[in-house]
Amino acid sequence: MKKITIGEAARQSGVKVPTVRYYESIGLLAAPSRSEGNQRSFEPADVSRLAFIRHARELGFEIEAIRTLLTLQDDPHQSCASADAIAKARLIEVEQRIRSLKALKAELETMVEGCGHGRVDQCRVIEVLADHGQCTHPHH
Amino acid sequence: MKKITIGEAARQSGVKVPTVRYYESIGLLAAPSRSEGNQRSFEPADVSRLAFIRHARELGFEIEAIRTLLTLQDDPHQSCASADAIAKARLIEVEQRIRSLKALKAELETMVEGCGHGRVDQCRVIEVLADHGQCTHPHH
DNA sequence: TCTTGCACCTCTAGTCGCTAGAGGATGTAG
DNA sequence: CTACATCCTCTAGCGACTAGAGGTGCAAGA
The missing domain is CATH 1.10.1660.10 (Multidrug-efflux Transporter Regulator; Chain: A; Domain 2)
Known part of the structure; x- marks a missing residue:
């Protein structure tokens, strides 16, 4: 033993x-x-x-x-039906998560690209955060 | 007021x-x-x-x-350098998360596709979970 | 044999970002 | 005046651990 x-x-x-x-x-x-x-x-x-x-x-x-x-x-x-269902549900979750993270990535890229590295009052990062209306993807 | x-x-x-x-x-x-x-x-x-x-x-x-x-x-x-740095760090996080979720999605798809809807002892979902060596992507 | 030092034990409390509920006070519409 | 929604504070709970205190077990070297 x-x-x-x-x-x-x-x-x-x-x-x-x-x-x-x-x-x-x-x-x-x-x-x-x-x-x-x-x-x-x-x-x-x-x-x-x-x-x-x-x-x-x-x-x-x-x-x-x-x-x-x-x-x-x-x-x-x-029967493995439950295992299958659990895995499928997880797959759908993951697919949704990927979609929303992609939208988010686009948002962050716009923010970072727009930043002219100057002062805060010209900063797109802060600006976009303050105003959701500036978002390219409204999906979040 | x-x-x-x-x-x-x-x-x-x-x-x-x-x-x-x-x-x-x-x-x-x-x-x-x-x-x-x-x-x-x-x-x-x-x-x-x-x-x-x-x-x-x-x-x-x-x-x-x-x-x-x-x-x-x-x-x-x-200076907006900190804001920029925070947003960039977040962007990198998001990109990594997307990559790992994609690997994960592939894994889950293999699991779900391989499931013949029979009994648990033939179920790929359970099998793959039990043995990481069967994973197509080792990145997790 | 002794001692060093790591690995183990239990227990409680903390993490993050809220959310739920108890038990009561306030404010408003009919 | 009476409902009823909304507000207040406070404590505890969620998931999935993680950290730390304070103590015990065990194997190996001197």
């Missing part, structure tokens, strides 16, 4: 040590067994689960969505 | 009432004068300031950045 310490689990999964404890505290990760000295002792499966969580977090899934995805993973005979 | 209530200021600026109070509490907006019955009484300048804040927030500027932008606006004889 190899014992994986929390530090080792953190290193292998890429999740920080306090975050591992946090995930345990919110029930995303089952409480592992403990050593004689009350230290957590993880299984390889726990490390995989942490890597799964980390990857999903990086892709911007919320904890509650991940909780659902994990329960699906735990029971592989279920 | 026209008196602008907090509700009116909120309506005109597009900032919610509790948020106006919050901005006052963190010193982003000067405490306005009060009516006999202790109710806030705003000036038109306060409403402009709130609109400025709202617009900057919509563009994703953090409160501390907005604080700096506001002090610049308050003293229009200063």
